[in-house]
Amino acid sequence: MALKNKKQDNFSEWYTELVGETGAFLADTRYGIQGAIVETPWAIQIIRAFEQMLEKEVEADGHKPMLFPSIVPEKYIEKEKEHIKGFAPELFWVTKGGKKELKEKFFLRPTGESQIYPMYSIWVRSHNDLPLKQYQSRTTVFRFEPTTRPFLRGREFNFFEAHDVFKSEKEIMKQVKKDMKYTKNVVYKKLGLPFIFVKRPQWDKFAGAVNTYGAETLIPDGRVNTIASTHNLGQNFSKAFNIKFTDENEKEQFAWQTCYGPGIVRIMAGLISIHGDDSGLVLPFEVAPVQIVIIPIQKTEKKCEQLEKKLKALGYRVKYDNSKNTPGWKFNEWEMKGVPIRIEIGPKEIKKNKLVLVRRDTKKKETISEKVLEKKIKSNANALLKNIRRKAEKSLKAAIKTAKTLKDVKKILENKGIARANWCSMDKKGEKCADKLQTITSGGKVRGTLFDKKEKAKSKCVVCGKKANHVVYIAKSY
């Protein structure tokens, strides 16, 4: 059990292999619809773990869970034309029930706005109903995508969306910052995936929104992967869907809205591709379906069983691998699956009352006494997370390079990097430059300006040469 492809040499093949049956087996793409994958127990257990972290974050901040159907009546899309125009080519239509044509056909939701806001317009009446903060998770959405890739782009995929309604404009940007924090608390702090948080240019915002903000990780093939986004919807949707409230002075007002979506499958893709290595997955301790694997070397079954029982009682997810495979085979298998800590027990160790502990990321072996085992598990779990986060952060930083010319940009992107460059305008005026940029760099896009740090442009736009007013980040993307 070993990967045929190296991450460095052929990222794309390495990723496909690691995701598939001969790798860590996270998804089965042999299901009969392109882009609709089957998620295996190993994947689902990881995904659930960080989904629950995200649920906890938004609930701690006052969001309540809700559940909408996956099917949306056609009439709902007539209300927000700009929004739905953006999604129209991707809609799947249900036209038949049994053998009959449906009188009113419906579509499968590509995202929640057009189905949720008609209900919000019923639920929101007075300022006392606001803020209304609700979310749904462990649901799916559907998009008729031309090209697909497991966990990166699918025709049906896991979804998480929070939809907030406020009574004043000033609450909008507060919420955007909170959303960024939820993402940071889970994706960066607990999963060790660093990102840059950008404000998108006007020509690339969410259809119908005032502004879009995105958290971008970098996949090692040099393409950015948006793992969360928040949209400032202003009053655009409340006007389209008639979400009104009577304020403290009994006056009717249109509400202010945001929506937030951490990309569940995208986060999974980040975990696989950013932390994974040539031996397989590398999982943070907190989300690993098996946190500790115990492997006997020769006849040490009894000791292994005792230890498994003890660690289970302490609340760890532990597996004693008593299969008939050789120790070497087991090492490879559990490394492939990304199990953070391996304990090896041989007769030599039993004699000395010791254990061998191996950490997945560094593969370093350490002989310890059983007395300090729990302490060592904790410190190794922490050290693993810190190490993979530090490595990922270093890679991301190293990949961001300042470009002075369009030629520089092209070169940086060719070298799998993100270009930092001066740019004329983030309004529609800058779109022509963006089009040119995309053609010249074969797909490079202005991802946006930094949200949490104001950067001052000093020189000229890398495309048109006119005065630069912004510092932007340019990359190819998924």
Place this chain on the structure above:
Amino acid sequence: MALKNKKQDNFSEWYTELVGETGAFLADTRYGIQGAIVETPWAIQIIRAFEQMLEKEVEADGHKPMLFPSIVPEKYIEKEKEHIKGFAPELFWVTKGGKKELKEKFFLRPTGESQIYPMYSIWVRSHNDLPLKQYQSRTTVFRFEPTTRPFLRGREFNFFEAHDVFKSEKEIMKQVKKDMKYTKNVVYKKLGLPFIFVKRPQWDKFAGAVNTYGAETLIPDGRVNTIASTHNLGQNFSKAFNIKFTDENEKEQFAWQTCYGPGIVRIMAGLISIHGDDSGLVLPFEVAPVQIVIIPIQKTEKKCEQLEKKLKALGYRVKYDNSKNTPGWKFNEWEMKGVPIRIEIGPKEIKKNKLVLVRRDTKKKETISEKVLEKKIKSNANALLKNIRRKAEKSLKAAIKTAKTLKDVKKILENKGIARANWCSMDKKGEKCADKLQTITSGGKVRGTLFDKKEKAKSKCVVCGKKANHVVYIAKSY
């Protein structure tokens, strides 16, 4: 805030009102597709609580989670014709993507077999892969139902399904018993909903199965509500979908299968309708989104805040209702929502260092000292569950009446009961009698024979008058 309809007088209106916005607001039926409801935070929190209990049950018994898409390729249904014939009139078809007709159309799953088993036929190879026990939860299925009712019958509804593959026939019935136990542990023990567990007649089994077993609760309008079912699939599906394994002697064999589905929304309907009363929902402590509500009588805010903090720290889901409504209004609201325990604090109580505790089911008031509060919460939570379970059990028992003639059956069903009667045959031979029964009783159906208790028939079939070989339970159903 009070219900206009009484449960006893007009169950149907009472149910609709309790589920809706002027009741406990569990579902919004104003969404634009018939039978596709929006589940509110209150409903979702209750449902999640017992879903997690069921997940725990099946996982403790070795099931692993998986996740399949909601969409199924047309080609998958050609494999098991008998099965799909049963579902064909209910299938929703996706025929368009964007503006284009899809080359290969697909349908929305009405249940998981036809999508899961093609993958099982890839995954199962050797006897070492068996038993394969996997499940998916918090997913949805879709059925083009003519009539719909929130949580009882929908066009899209919450789903939970476990699919098990075994290497021998003898494991089948062991699993059926285990499935019954999962249901009992959660639905009966924790939610207080009693049921009878029956083996269905051959003419009413799951399409394609060898046998079907169902857990039936009784809705107070006299119709039974199946809250879980298990199907013994024998080798029918493994032969249709080619699920084979090589046994210990290197011989190829078709596998043996079961599938189990606790009806998530049906359980919710049971909770609402069986425990609910004229003041609203009555929730078992363990699944209540708010377990304890604290209501101040006059100016006792400080004390209430202290108590809320204390109880939260102890791990309870507690809410201090500091809204501007009157105490009476608050009492009604939280009774409607089914909150198990209410604490009232007035100046009189503060003076005496006492609290008033009110239990939702009995509405009995008890003045207690704060010292014994935690003990009292626990004992009241237990007593509430025991009481509502006992009451439900009593109702179910009282509703089951022995019928000697078809006239008896008719009368029992008219009085909202379940008839226990002698019956000729559970094979296809008995179907004619079943058809006649259904016509004469306007919808009465043979639900089956008891699974966990062998009952001996003594006399003649209530319909045809031929020798009775079985004792069956007859009821109208949802």
